[in-house]
Amino acid sequence: MEILLQPDAWIALLTLTFMEIVLGIDNIIFISIVTGKLPQKQQKKAWITGLSLALIMRILLLLSITWLIGLTQPVLTIAEFELSWRDIILAAGGIFLLTKTTLEIHEKVEGREHEKNLGKVSSFGYALVQIVLLDIIFSFDSILTAVGLTDELVLMVIAVIVSIIIMMIFAKSVGDFVNKHPTVQILALSFLILIGFMLVVEGLHYHVPKGYIYFALFFSLSIEMLNLRFRRKQRQIGKTED
Template sequence: MEFFAGFFDWINDPTAWVALLTLVVIEVVLGIDNLIFISILTNKLPPEHRVSARRIGIGAALLMRLLLLATVAWIVQLTNPLFTLFDQPFSWRDIILIVGGLFLVWKATKEIHHSVDPQDSKGNMVSDVVTLSFAGAVFQILLLDLVFSIDSIITAVGMTDEIAIMYIAVIVAVVAMLLAVNPLSRFIERNPTIVMLALAFLLMIGMTLIAEGMGFHVPKGYIYVAMGFSALVEILNMLSRRRRAGARSPQHSLPDS
């Protein structure tokens, strides 16, 4: 009982509520990267497997974050220098970010190449038949879940010392991801041009992870402002295309009576 009493001592502290709100917003924003990857990857699965893969991916993201929170002391140690290369210290966190970033760059580049040049090595057009297995999709989602989870928890540790605030923020962020993943995936599926934009986002996020792992701090605000502006431009393009398509439809060109 004493543990739980101390667990919620922060409730009467206004600054703790500010920290909670701030951390929830940060965790939700950080979850966007994870969400985009899950949406693109699961859309390559057969329709009957997509919802299950999304739930498994987001459920695993929640489980990983909660388990990592239970080992906060170990997580903090991941930022301790492991070795030095070219006068640059590298920790386990740096290595994980670099590996995760390289994977994202490879995955996004591969998908962009397939979209731009949808032909196999023999010059034959590749069909739209799904080539990604359920197990393969889940494995890739879990791999990126781990990378994003470690980054998320380290961010939480840097924001507050209250473990309860960290738990609440992580749970709220993952629930938001769970509610948003299906609408986002359907939106991407209905608008093919969004796929290229989302892949470009993943490419940029991958490069950012690599830069962070190499010791170059990239302000997250710049990244998300750029993503928001690009998304706004694409939305305007979509509205423009729909207006032009509507103007060309037969109902707008009825014969004179």
């Protein structure tokens, strides 16, 4: 652990931790939407289980770093276009996310989500399977990004653990806020469509700077916060006039 005595190591650790938290935002949004369909008593368990599985998978991927890097080697060539297992996994994950998110938006717009919730179609097991599938994709992308920043395994493991703990602390509050406000939920789903598209594009060897995507999210969210505040004040004025 002598590496932690070096100032450069702490800078790298803070950078890695911040990056892991930012990259985990899409994971939190997806988990909040999936768990929002579960009975109230199961939601906290689903949150903890989902993020715990994300932590385990990321640490296992870090410990299998040599195998992980090997997944970037071409395994399939189509008309001189080379695809690696990384490309295939990212593209498949992006398609899954696009399909799932589009169906979620369709249910909300058509008003069918309420009918499904009345029948309690969503089960804990089904929700967990969806969370695990996306955890694999997000963990895979997150770890490959971390490898590009440092070659110190200890720093990567610590950053992953710290980031997941921070996400666990704030995940429920974020989830409750997203599920409480329908417009925020639609905004979150739209962001997941953007992430799904980005994963497909990444799988096809077109690099998209993630900073632009997250800036778009935070900008849109800031505007929505102003809208929520405006609507709340309008309701207060209406009550005062009554």
